[in-house]
Amino acid sequence: MTPSPQVPQEQEHPLDAAAADLGAGGAMAPEQGTAAYRRRMERRQQVQYQRVQARQLEKGLRLVFTGQGKGKTTAGLGLVLRTLGHGERVAVVQFIKGAWTPGEAKALAVFGEQLRWHALGEGFTWNTQDRQRDREMVNRAWRQACVYLPDAAVKLVLLDEINVALKLGYISLEAVLAGLEQRPPLTHVALTGRGAPPGLIAAADLVTEMTMVRHPFREQGVKAQAGIEY
Amino acid sequence: MTPSPQVPQEQEHPLDAAAADLGAGGAMAPEQGTAAYRRRMERRQQVQYQRVQARQLEKGLRLVFTGQGKGKTTAGLGLVLRTLGHGERVAVVQFIKGAWTPGEAKALAVFGEQLRWHALGEGFTWNTQDRQRDREMVNRAWRQACVYLPDAAVKLVLLDEINVALKLGYISLEAVLAGLEQRPPLTHVALTGRGAPPGLIAAADLVTEMTMVRHPFREQGVKAQAGIEY
Numbered sequence: 001m002t003p004s005p006q007v008p009q010e011q012e013h014p015l016d017a018a019a020a021d022l023g024a025g026g027a028m029a030p031e032q033g034t035a036a037y038r039r040r041m042e043r044r045q046q047v048q049y050q051r052v053q054a055r056q057l058e059k060g061l062r063l064v065f066t067g068q069g070k071g072k073t074t075a076g077l078g079l080v081l082r083t084l085g086h087g088e089r090v091a092v093v094q095f096i097k098g099a100w101t102p103g104e105a106k107a108l109a110v111f112g113e114q115l116r117w118h119a120l121g122e123g124f125t126w127n128t129q130d131r132q133r134d135r136e137m138v139n140r141a142w143r144q145a146c147v148y149l150p151d152a153a154v155k156l157v158l159l160d161e162i163n164v165a166l167k168l169g170y171i172s173l174e175a176v177l178a179g180l181e182q183r184p185p186l187t188h189v190a191l192t193g194r195g196a197p198p199g200l201i202a203a204a205d206l207v208t209e210m211t212m213v214r215h216p217f218r219e220q221g222v223k224a225q226a227g228i229e230y
Numbered sequence: 231m232t233p234s235p236q237v238p239q240e241q242e243h244p245l246d247a248a249a250a251d252l253g254a255g256g257a258m259a260p261e262q263g264t265a266a267y268r269r270r271m272e273r274r275q276q277v278q279y280q281r282v283q284a285r286q287l288e289k290g291l292r293l294v295f296t297g298q299g300k301g302k303t304t305a306g307l308g309l310v311l312r313t314l315g316h317g318e319r320v321a322v323v324q325f326i327k328g329a330w331t332p333g334e335a336k337a338l339a340v341f342g343e344q345l346r347w348h349a350l351g352e353g354f355t356w357n358t359q360d361r362q363r364d365r366e367m368v369n370r371a372w373r374q375a376c377v378y379l380p381d382a383a384v385k386l387v388l389l390d391e392i393n394v395a396l397k398l399g400y401i402s403l404e405a406v407l408a409g410l411e412q413r414p415p416l417t418h419v420a421l422t423g424r425g426a427p428p429g430l431i432a433a434a435d436l437v438t439e440m441t442m443v444r445h446p447f448r449e450q451g452v453k454a455q456a457g458i459e460y
């Protein structure tokens with residue numbers, strides 16, 4: 001049960017298998033009496049404790065939030081808030097649009113210098129209507145990101161909508177992966193936006209795809225509302 | 231092109247089809263010259279404008295974040311921050327675990343009375359080891375939620391991990407759906423946690439499933455880190 005960074009990726013850890021075998025509790029648990037239920041939960045708790053013990057490595061992570069569903073930028077924003085709450089410094093670089101105004105901008109202003117935030121995108125491709133200018137803006141955003149990525153004083157760098165810039169061909173995957181390599185060992189980086197390329201997914205420590213299961217309010221004629229979309 | 235709330239749900243809107251037909255821009259766009267590219271982007275911009283015009287309904291939304299991937303609670307947290315930034319009041323009720331301490335707790339304390347937040351869960355089923363106590367805690371959390379849901383002064387109610395409480399059978403779907411009906415017309419509610427039941431998904435205005443695509447850092451022995459997990 002000794003942890004090993006050499007374990008092949010994606011292989012199920014024996015402790016994860018043990019946890020799955022033991023299952024969870026709840027009102028629908030099979031045990032009739034409380035004693036049997038408690039015994040199984042005690043065993044599960046032991047496995048959970050071992051799981052925590054087996055994972056002692058600290059590491060700066062590459063986190064990717066992609067997919068068509070809502071929640072990618074907001075999940076990145078949640079990480080920003082969490083990190084600020086621990087007293088760490090955070091840098092945000094927005095690549096495509098100024099999606100974070102005015103709601104988040106106002107809210108995050110209370111953190112002052114603890115948060116550096118650059119809204120360098122000008123809008124969607126149909127707003128700018130100019131590929132050369134789009135590319136220049138993306139490169140400008142990337143140069144800003146490259147200031148923060150090697151800075152050990154910054155705990156989290158959020159590259160908002162950079163996946164879209166990659167998908168649109170305004171920046172190369174090779175350049176982005178090389179930039180991520182410049183991070184100090186304990187710096188986290190989160191990359192959001194639909195269309196994350198396979199090479200980025202392969203290089204990430206965690207990838208969540210936000211899948212749109214239902215979105216009927218669009219068909220109901222509901223407009224973009226404060227607090228939800230901006 | 232007149233919008234209608236009577237349009238059957240999930241049917242593709244003609245404007246969405248037009249936008250898809252026109253496509254996006256970017257470096258890989260087919261046009262050789264800038265004039266043809268600009269013409270297509272202008273047409274797309276017109277469609278986007280029509281899309282905005284077609285959606286004028288304001289409505290309190292039921293948002294569900296579910297699935298096995300990371301980002302459900304953090305996405306809810308992003309909505310909280312966005313709503314606070316617009317000067318609105320927010321209420322958070324946590325049903326299963328105190329996942330938001332200490333990072334978010336510290337960060338959100340700056341909003342004072344604008345945010346009410348109740349961490350009423352005691353932990354996972356294997357920590358409590360007591361189904362009756364779990365059920366009582368969930369019911370206590372639900373009673374607290376029912377104080378906020380009908381309150382027009384509260385713009386967003388976040389019911390964190392309530393999907394897990396539903397999945398574990400500690401509260402009935404009927405009770406939850408009835409509670410959501412008590413909201414004033416413009417109050418949003420977000421429900422997070424894996425295992426959202428089909429009946430909740432059917433009743434929602436937006437459902438995002440967070441799908442875990444890659445999570446190799448678990449196999450690398452990486453521990454839960456400040457700013458990422460808590």
